[in-house]
Amino acid sequence: MYPRLLFLSTLSFSIFSTDMLYVTRAQISSAMGVNLSFQEKHVVMSNGIVEITLSYPEGHVTSIQYNGLNNLLEVLNDETNRGYWDVVWSPPESNGTKGTLERLAGTSCETIVETADQVEISFSRTWDTSLYGKLVPLKIDKRYILLRGSSGFYTYAIYEYLEEWPSFKLDNTRVAFKLRKDKFHYMANSDDRQRDMPLPDDRLSGRGEVLAYPEAVLLVNPVESQFTGQVDDKYQYAVELKDLRVHGWICMDPPVGFWQITPSNEFRVGGPIKSELNSHVGPTTLAVFASTHYGGSDLVIKFDESEAWKKVFGPIFIYLNTVTGEEDPRTLWDDAKHQMTSEVESWPYDFVASDDFQTRHQRGSVSGRLLVQDRFVNTDECIPASGAYVGLAPPGDVGSWQRECKKYQFWTEANEEGYFSIPNILTDEYNLYAWVPGFIGDYKNSTIINITSGVNIDMGDLVYEPPRNGPTLWEIGFPDRSAAEFYIPDPNPKYSNSFLLKDPNRFRQYGLWDRYTDLYPDDDLVYTLGESDYTQDFFFAHVLRKTSNDTYVKTTWTIKFNLSDVNESENYTLRLALASAHQSDLQVRVNNLSEVPLFSTGKFGGDNAIARHGIHGLYWLLNIEVPGINLYARSENLIYLTQVKNESRFQGVMYDYIRLEAPQTSIMSINF
Structure with missing residues (x-):
């Protein structure tokens, strides 16, 4: 014994x-x-x-x-x-x-x-x-x-x-x-x-x-x-x-x-x-x-x-x-x-016997530095992509890595100066991808990176230019692919789990989708630039409203803002960065709710993050041209965001960040 x-x-x-x-x-x-x-x-x-x-x-x-x-x-x-x-x-x-x-x-x-x-x-x-x-x-x-x-x-x-x-x-x-x-x-x-x-x-x-x-x-x-x-x-x-x-x-x-x-x-x-x-x-x-x-x-x-x-x-x-x-x-x-x-x-372990598992000396590495150049934020200078997520994934389109599911991916986080190093990469061909908290969109380096055994590739300085057509007139939220910065309500006491009541776990409570109805029983959310606070006044998920007969109806959120001047001959750009979408149709109208939508996604998304207590699913970036003729100078403007699909209580979107840009050729100002 x-x-x-x-x-x-x-x-x-x-x-x-x-x-x-x-x-x-x-x-x-x-x-x-x-x-x-x-x-x-x-x-x-x-x-x-x-x-x-x-x-x-x-x-x-x-x-x-x-x-x-x-x-x-x-x-x-x-x-x-x-x-x-x-x-x-x-x-x-x-x-x-x-x-x-x-x-x-x-x-x-x-x-x-x-x-x-x-x-x-x-x-x-x-x-x-x-x-x-x-x-x-x-x-x-x-x-x-x-x-x-x-x-x-x-x-x-x-x-x-x-x-x-x-x-x-x-x-x-x-x-x-x-x-x-x-x-x-x-x-x-x-x-x-x-x-x-x-x-x-x-x-x-x-x-x-x-x-x-x-x-x-x-x-x-x-x-x-x-x-x-x-x-x-x-x-x-x-x-x-x-x-x-x-x-x-x-x-x-x-x-x-x-x-x-x-x-x-x-x-x-x-x-x-x-x-x-x-x-x-x-x-x-x-x-x-x-x-x-x-x-x-x-x-x-x-x-x-x-x-x-x-x-x-x-x-x-x-x-x-x-x-x-x-x-x-x-x-x-x-x-x-x-x-x-x-x-x-x-990692990678040296005791695995299968020839299909590559050991450390069979792999390669990639390093470099990622910088960001947003000409309406940092003019002609580049700034370090601090905290950027940088990764190697199979060759594809911009942002394709989040849907790629057959091969391998290798990710790291850049330091404060934007430097990154990715070790132990399997031999294969890749693109280098990245996204940077604080900036919308995805970076992709078009060079095909061929990883061979023992190779150490220095990519040097890489520059990401985020999507941008003109200066920012206003913005809501912080671009980090999450809705966590918006208002997350207390749960219905009937469904409350005490250990999830505090940040950063508040979004994990069951049934938060119905708390929107409790807060907005008759009229939908209205957000006024210059007055509202997105941490308190912008609900974390654009969901449906529950009616007295337990059905769910579409909801329209309104963003109010004033402009001191408008260039009617050019287009403005509305950026909607979404942290999640589930079987939704998001429609955008400007200053007239009864008109045909200026933009409609059609039914899209399926990540089900709302039902599954997520604060994000897959990332989407919607870029919408708003004709200047549709906007008012020295008067109140209204942007209507309507989620029209209502077959299920879980249909909706989560916003990551919203921004309105002026035309590049003119510098507009906002007047609250």
Whole structure:
């Protein structure tokens, strides 16, 4: 029988046997090494700290033993429903973003590496025409890695699509772990989003009341009364990818942390500020690699018979930790963040055995400096693009990176002087893209960047000239692709979650779309330049108004402003930067609400950020010419913004920033 293991931190642990002999982590790791054993229906990996059991040959994780717990995963679930990879896919003619959910099961198992220092095992399956319509047309290779002395394990997968295989759509792919509901009750997504969580039983009929969509449930009779009146909704915990590095759960007795660590986002889709699910009631923890969340059908991955494709998703690290004595188990979060930093610094890993995963020396890097020249802000001088998001993504159009979902992306944030460095880029061809907080639009460098092994490309000084036709007459908001700076109301007390009441989480409360009706029951929002304050007077989302018979009607927002002079022979430019749009038709009229719209988007958008408690989805920039003859000098002007689609309560847009520009040839002034 093994002596009792007591793991103290990522750096050291002790073993206490009957004679209280102290052994260092290095000594015990050296003594025990990594072991791999095959049973009739299972494969077991162990290293004296953690033991992982996988179904054979499917490759589902059925058991994780650690710190005296025989299984951290939900033992009440079927073995296929504990730790697994899955996809959601659909035929090419399908519409929308919902398809067939398939748990990816291997049909063969192969030991890739087996030494005292490391085990890597593969569970794979291929595809042929006999499986048409039954399984997703992909070759799947799921891998699991256990290292000597590691308090956790790694998993990654290689997906491959061959030419002439049938066309299909891939809506979603992820790794899911469902933990024991009798043990894991405390969830941590970030420093400011962690709490005791309700049970999955609380969502059942009689305990929970389903709200406007099935993911949102009002807890009316929970097992623990402290959760009465709260809303449980997994979308309240979504996180931007740039911040989605570590999340998980804590068991208080015995103290155990279960953490999912993602050291790189290169294999995820949608860019650095795409929001994604992570941990939620179950207790469940997810590593989502591709999804339509906060993007809609634009982020469905589409395959046709004329192409071949291969991609490595991961590795991610499942990290386990514990504390000793009287130490608060909640401090396991701090240790998990420390381990996350270590994993990020170790990326790309040098122990991954697949040739499809490039190591550090096989990759390249790009550096440079991004400057901004807005001739109506900084005249002829360039200013540093401080805080710019700079990235490499497959060649495409300006801004195409936020909808690109087949290949890899590499992003960084420029420093105060605009300098950026992007390391560890996979060999391929890319464009360099960027966007700069404080300026509208997207930057794209048209040069095709060819990354080869070991290359270090210095792009020098790059200059972004944001869209601009003339000087600013007025502006509303701050251009950062988010609606967070606008007015976010207090939630309806019936649906309030206390831990989300403060910034920066206020927008995560359920039902904020109906608070617009409470604030504007009869007349719509009117914003007066020079008098109104967009942090208090500009609602964060342009939504519909709820009527007394529970229907929703279109809404028209009005912007009031005065001009001291007008050049009737030229065009003015109205810039509408949108942080989100969902099945909307946004119409613009000037000074006459009864006329045909000056501009109409038609039905567009599908990111569903309003329903999913987002503060942004996909970014849109609308540039609208306003004939000077439509404006009044020395008199009040009115711009009407109407969202006319009202088939669903969740249709609407979020504004990022609004600006009116004068013609370039004349300098107009605003007179409030």
